[in-house]
Amino acid sequence: MEKKIITISRQFGSGGRSIGKAVAERLSIPYYDKELIKQVAEKTGFDPEFIEEKGEYAPGKTFLSYLSTSFGMPGGMMGGMSAMDFLWVMQRQVILDLAEKGPCVIVGRCSDYILKDRTDCLHVFIHASDEYRAERIVRLYGKTEKTPEARLADKDGRRSVNYKHFTGRDWGACQNYHLCLDSSALGSEQCVGIIAAIAEGKQF
């Protein structure tokens, strides 16, 4: 396989997580999601649910939101670091270690940035039209008080702020990825096939 490690970043509702899982199955390599969270939980003592939420999403839509979360969270300040910074450091180390272990698919958690200096990675971003994503999140996660559009904007906004805060880069800017795919236009199955074929070094 030409590219051992595949990182998948994705807009909320685009199906990036399912695509990542299917790519891992097709290539018979591990897919790190719950396992990653479990390892971060062991390193930090944080609750897995806390890691799942806070390891990828800013607490609010502004940089200032990070300041207000330095206190009053599990762990509070740790060796001079806020709980969020501590989580970032530990999560980063787990991702670097998992990549060292061998071929795998890692979804989200700034893994494209964390592994940017490795030459054996394929960094992918999955996006989709608002209509496709709105329909998909209501079908998969049910309705809430918020409109689907507001839920998309909130989740993506917080992912974006988190990414910017820790990497200094713009989330979803195509320059950060080797391959960006519109899952609503191409179809999930096709996205899985394209990613797997490129990772396998197949010539088209």
Added chain:
Amino acid sequence: MEKKIITISRQFGSGGRSIGKAVAERLSIPYYDKELIKQVAEKTGFDPEFIEEKGEYAPGKTFLSYLSTSFGMPGGMMGGMSAMDFLWVMQRQVILDLAEKGPCVIVGRCSDYILKDRTDCLHVFIHASDEYRAERIVRLYGKTEKTPEARLADKDGRRSVNYKHFTGRDWGACQNYHLCLDSSALGSEQCVGIIAAIAEGKQF
């Protein structure tokens, strides 16, 4: 073929133009570049060199630059429109007409935006690392007084302003394209193959 029309937008120096040409050859469909400019020249009376430059690049790096070019250019004001707006209207019409004629590849000129409402298009963006592009433009176009990095920033900056001015969208934002490829990471040949395979509706 599943997608009849392929539009290719590209960072300066990324090789997007060559990739577009090779895709057209592989699919045996027309590649519109000089032909497009020739048709716009016939419609407008503008010089082809003027169209090649002004049909895709803002005169400067700010929106205000458009104001300062409303006068003193070939044609001056035309029926209340500035020369740049007149060129946009004519170029847009030529692109719409070419797409009506049948399968083709069109490079640049906001063609992704102009054809966004057609469902038979594949919109592609080609980008590459700064190092790859700097080396490539010096090799292909020679050295100039400006550094390669300044030339990249200038060309892309003016493409970006032109795109924003006429479409209201951000140039190179992955949401505008079905497929974004890093030609420096994947290789030009591989990019050609991926685009052609997707356009042909091949299942991976």
